[in-house]
Amino acid sequence: EAGVTQFPSHSVIEKGQTVTLRCDPISGHDNLYWYRRVMGKEIKFLLHFVKESKQDESGMPNNRFLAERTGGTYSTLKVQPAELEDSGVYFCASSSGPNTEAFFGQGTRLTVV
């Protein structure tokens, strides 16, 4: 069974550009989460989907970030326009239920220059 996969593994973009990160959860997992780790800081929660609905987006830093999960399968996280402080590693995780183990992808390392 495939695990959580994220694309791309690395992305380097210029300030002001747009970047879209993708996450494919484990098949059948209704719960999908995004987390972020900026340099030298803790891993922080961004948002949580249940199927295609946003259950909790309290961790989204500002309106330059847009997450979608059309059809309740894969999810995208778009940053537009990107700023230098958006650099970090973006993790996606999925789980089958609200209180079951979350399985993480390998992360996308975003560098904004």
Place this chain on the structure above:
Amino acid sequence: AQSVTQLDSHVSVSEGTPVLLRCNYSSSYSPSLFWYVQHPNKGLQLLLKYTSAATLVKGINGFEAEFKKSETSFHLTKPSAHMSDAAEYFCVVIVTGAAGNKLTFGGGTRVLVKP
């Protein structure tokens, strides 16, 4: 509100010696606690979890952790370190509820294993 503090950002051990990674938590509710590990270029992997059953929890790869409510601690240990244990380890607290998992991570402890 909940929070997690990992007391050491880096730990260096010799192969074959014990490993101790310290974690203290703060939670308004009865917590569920986890340890995750991240090897280079890999995703976060669950090592073990505490969910109010036995206070001594055994995980994968010979790791175990003890929940001590009086000390609000959940330290991770392994009797004998192996070279493959070199990685970054995260202590995590979660408040369970109908809304699902919202994990709160500690800052991470990077483990170096010397031959």
